[in-house]
Amino acid sequence: MRPEQERVRIEKLEELRKLGINPYPADLYEINASSADIKTDCDHLAAGDKVEEGKYKQVSVAGRLMSRRIQGKAGFAELQDSQGRVQIYMNRDEICPGEDKSYYNNVYKKLVDLGDILGVKGYVFKTQTGELSIWVTEYTLLTKAIKPLPQPKTDEDGKVHDAFTDPELRYRQRYVDLVVNPQVRDTFIKRTKLVNTMRDYLNDKGYLEVETPILQPLYGGAAARPFKTHHNTLDMTLYLRIANELYLKRLIVGGFDGVYEFSKDFRNEGMSRFHNPEFTQVELYVAYKDYEWMMNLVEEMVEKVAIALHGTTEVQVGANTINFQRPWKRYTMFEAIEHFTGIDISEMNEDQLRETCKKLDVETDPSMGKGKLIDEIFGEKCEGSLIQPTFITNYPVEMSPLAKSHRDKPGLVERFEAIANGKEICNAFSELNDPLDQRQRFEDQVNLGKRGDDEAMTLDEDFLRALEYGMPPTAGLGIGIDRLSMIMTNSSTIQEVLFFPQMRPEKQPVIATVDDYKSIGVREELVPIIQKLGYFEIEKLKEANANKLHQEVCGMRKKLKLNDVKNPSKEEVAEWLA
RNA sequence: UCGCUUGUAGCUCAGUAGGUUUAGAGCAUCUGACUUUUAAUCAGAGGGUCGUGGGUUCGAGUCCCACCAAGCGAACCA
Numbered sequence: 001m002r003p004e005q006e007r008v009r010i011e012k013l014e015e016l017r018k019l020g021i022n023p024y025p026a027d028l029y030e031i032n033a034s035s036a037d038i039k040t041d042c043d044h045l046a047a048g049d050k051v052e053e054g055k056y057k058q059v060s061v062a063g064r065l066m067s068r069r070i071q072g073k074a075g076f077a078e079l080q081d082s083q084g085r086v087q088i089y090m091n092r093d094e095i096c097p098g099e100d101k102s103y104y105n106n107v108y109k110k111l112v113d114l115g116d117i118l119g120v121k122g123y124v125f126k127t128q129t130g131e132l133s134i135w136v137t138e139y140t141l142l143t144k145a146i147k148p149l150p151q152p153k154t155d156e157d158g159k160v161h162d163a164f165t166d167p168e169l170r171y172r173q174r175y176v177d178l179v180v181n182p183q184v185r186d187t188f189i190k191r192t193k194l195v196n197t198m199r200d201y202l203n204d205k206g207y208l209e210v211e212t213p214i215l216q217p218l219y220g221g222a223a224a225r226p227f228k229t230h231h232n233t234l235d236m237t238l239y240l241r242i243a244n245e246l247y248l249k250r251l252i253v254g255g256f257d258g259v260y261e262f263s264k265d266f267r268n269e270g271m272s273r274f275h276n277p278e279f280t281q282v283e284l285y286v287a288y289k290d291y292e293w294m295m296n297l298v299e300e301m302v303e304k305v306a307i308a309l310h311g312t313t314e315v316q317v318g319a320n321t322i323n324f325q326r327p328w329k330r331y332t333m334f335e336a337i338e339h340f341t342g343i344d345i346s347e348m349n350e351d352q353l354r355e356t357c358k359k360l361d362v363e364t365d366p367s368m369g370k371g372k373l374i375d376e377i378f379g380e381k382c383e384g385s386l387i388q389p390t391f392i393t394n395y396p397v398e399m400s401p402l403a404k405s406h407r408d409k410p411g412l413v414e415r416f417e418a419i420a421n422g423k424e425i426c427n428a429f430s431e432l433n434d435p436l437d438q439r440q441r442f443e444d445q446v447n448l449g450k451r452g453d454d455e456a457m458t459l460d461e462d463f464l465r466a467l468e469y470g471m472p473p474t475a476g477l478g479i480g481i482d483r484l485s486m487i488m489t490n491s492s493t494i495q496e497v498l499f500f501p502q503m504r505p506e507k508q509p510v511i512a513t514v515d516d517y518k519s520i521g522v523r524e525e526l527v528p529i530i531q532k533l534g535y536f537e538i539e540k541l542k543e544a545n546a547n548k549l550h551q552e553v554c555g556m557r558k559k560l561k562l563n564d565v566k567n568p569s570k571e572e573v574a575e576w577l578a
Numbered sequence: 579u580c581g582c583u584u585g586u587a588g589c590u591c592a593g594u595a596g597g598u599u600u601a602g603a604g605c606a607u608c609u610g611a612c613u614u615u616u617a618a619u620c621a622g623a624g625g626g627u628c629g630u631g632g633g634u635u636c637g638a639g640u641c642c643c644a645c646c647a648a649g650c651g652a653a654c655c656a
Binding site: 003004005006008009048067069070071072073074075076078087089091092093110113114127128129131133147148149150151152153154155156159160161162163164165166167168169171180222223224225267269270271272273274275371372375379395398399400427455493503504506507 | 579585587608616624629630646652
């Protein structure tokens with residue numbers, strides 16, 4: 001049974017149809033201005049004045065009716081289009097110049113609801129209180145809404161009351177969130193602008209945007225558990241990609257100088273405010289470059305993004321102001337650890353590192369090797385404290401099976417991450433292009449896998465074959481678009497920068513239809529009574545005790561004052577349950 | 579997967595220590611008044627499987643247990 005407000009609106013739908021008004025017309029509706037156009041182009045009007053010529057004398061705007069203040073024979077309302085809101089003035093005698101006032105009195109005042117989509121025509125004027133408005137001479141119902149929207153209100157101090165805030169509802173019904181929470185729309189516009197700024201930057205450099213397989217027979221390029229699926233025709237297992245690194249490198253082997261892809265990747269792991277099972281990365285590979293060169297590119301590109309979104313390199317994130325202006329601070333991993341803990345670990349062996357972890361209260365387990373121990377110290381003691389954008393360079397080789405060994409520091413690789421607001425925003429290296437070294441690193445990974453590491457990488461023979469043909473020295477980069485969007489839009493969770501974050505399925509109660517009830521012999525007029533009693537499923541009804549049910553139905557009939565409805569007999573009730 | 583918190587009307591929330599026949603408020607809805615308002619205003623009315631299912635009790639929105647969903651934290655995610 002629908003809530004009262006929805007039932008009323010469905011009745012209104014029928015009334016509109018009876019009046020010959022199609023609540024879902026097919027005709028296109030010609031629009032010549034947006035709410036924002038009116039605000040920028042007509043602001044010069046003085047209070048009480050109207051536009052005397054040009055398109056704003058015959059303006060046509062469409063949008064959703066978001067608020068309404070009716071004062072008898074006239075009234076104000078607000079229409080919301082994709083750009084914002086504009087006030088409209090509805091006057092009975094303007095809308096209905098003739099004798100018949102029903103299109104105002106009946107249709108506008110009674111049959112049109114908040115949330116309906118209207119088109120209006122009229123001229124722009126400024127009210128005596130100084131609000132730009134449209135003096136409506138003609139309106140058209142373009143879409144009738146059956147469900148009522150939440151009704152947040154903003155007071156004169158700009159404070160929002162009764163905001164639509166329940167995260168579960170906001171994520172499950174993002175369409176509602178977008179309609180009533182303007183800052184949500186703004187976040188997603190910024191996200192798209194972020195991607196577009198990067199794409200423009202990379203295209204300007206002459207790099208080629210490409211597409212590579214999402215369904216992969218072997219997953220690689222990162223350490224993560226994959227989603228697994230099956231192709232029927234080939235009768236084979238396929239995986240949703242966890243990264244596209246190995247495919248992009250094949251393209252560098254193939255002779256492209258620079259390739260990039262904005263890719264949805266999929267990792268079958270925990271969810272949190274920083275993790276969604278599907279997420280977006282941009283990966284970039286440029287031939288004949290190294291990781292030092294790539295650092296400069298990252299700085300320049302991300303600085304451009306900040307400026308494109310905020311007009312400045314400074315971005316407010318929670319309590320922190322983060323400045324993306326070049327150059328960023330650079331630390332080697334050892335320097336960073338020494339800076340934050342006062343301990344120089346660069347010369348330590350595994351036992352000494354383990355001892356240091358104990359001293360620093362960093363948890364370890366026996367399976368951790370030297371590289372993992374260093375990474376653990378960094379993760380626990382440094383990463384969260386790096387608020388301003390900082391490059392961390394020269395990672396332990398054990399953690400980086402696809403990165404080239406450092407040109408003069410044994411045991412390290414030519415790799416960097418950029419950290420901002422205490423979180424990694426990118427990961428990059430001089431790519432390993434020695435096919436024999438790469439094979440050895442893969443085999444080490446395979447051994448880790450045999451020891452039970454279910455995130456160890458698999459050996460990709462075709463990728464090794466490609467390397468054997470020769471991949472030029474190459475710099476590679478991956479930037480987490482969701483994480484960067486979070487920082488750039490001051491969002492504390494990844495859900496805020498994904499239109500449709502992953503959720504557990506909604507429980508859909510199997511609600512019986514009127515026909516279902518009729519099929520077991522219930523008279524139609526008794527259905528509302530039975531539903532009111534809470535028997536929404538035929539199975540539940542069948543489980544009921546016949547005597548009790550009979551009593552309940554008769555009692556509810558009386559309570560609902562359904563005097564026209566005849567009570568069922570005991571035998572009748574018994575038959576339903578038979 | 580573990581811990582803490584939350585779930586009451588379309589939305590935002592009250593609901594005291596378990597106890598007042600019929601579970602409250604604001605917005606939204608319905609009826610009426612109002613031709614420059616803007617959180618419009620004024621008068622009246624309707625609207626609730628109190629997340630779901632059990633239990634304790636003379637009595638449960640309130641206490642207990644299980645389940646479902648969400649948030650936060652942890653684990654995991656190099």
